[in-house]
Amino acid sequence: MNQQIRTQIDHVIRSNAVVLFMKGNRAFPQCGFSARVVEILEKHVDNFQAVNVLEDSALRLELKEYTDWPTFPQLYVNGQFVGGADIVADLDQQGQLKALLRSPEQLDYR
16 A cells, blocks of 8 residues: 555545546547546536546556556546446436436445
C-alpha cells in the first residue's frame, strides 16, 4: 500500500462528485470500455473528472487494491465506488444511473 497515492485518490474522489478512472481521457479514450462509460456519462452529466490511469502505473496498481476491482474504468459517484463498464451500462439501461448521479445513497448497486 502506498499511502501517498491513496491520499491522492481520496482527494480526487472527495473533491469531485463524479470521477472516472479510465484508460485515456474524455476526448481520447484508449480502450473500448472507457469509451463506453464516457459516452454513457456524457448523456447524464455535463462535467465529471476523468483520470488517465495509463499515465501512472503506481496509481493504476494502487486503485486496483483500493477498490478490490481489477479492471478499468472505475466509476465513483459522490465518494462511492460504483463499478466498471458493465455495471455502469446495466445501471444506465435500467434507468438507475440517472438517479444514482443525483442521489447515490438510494441504490444498492455493488
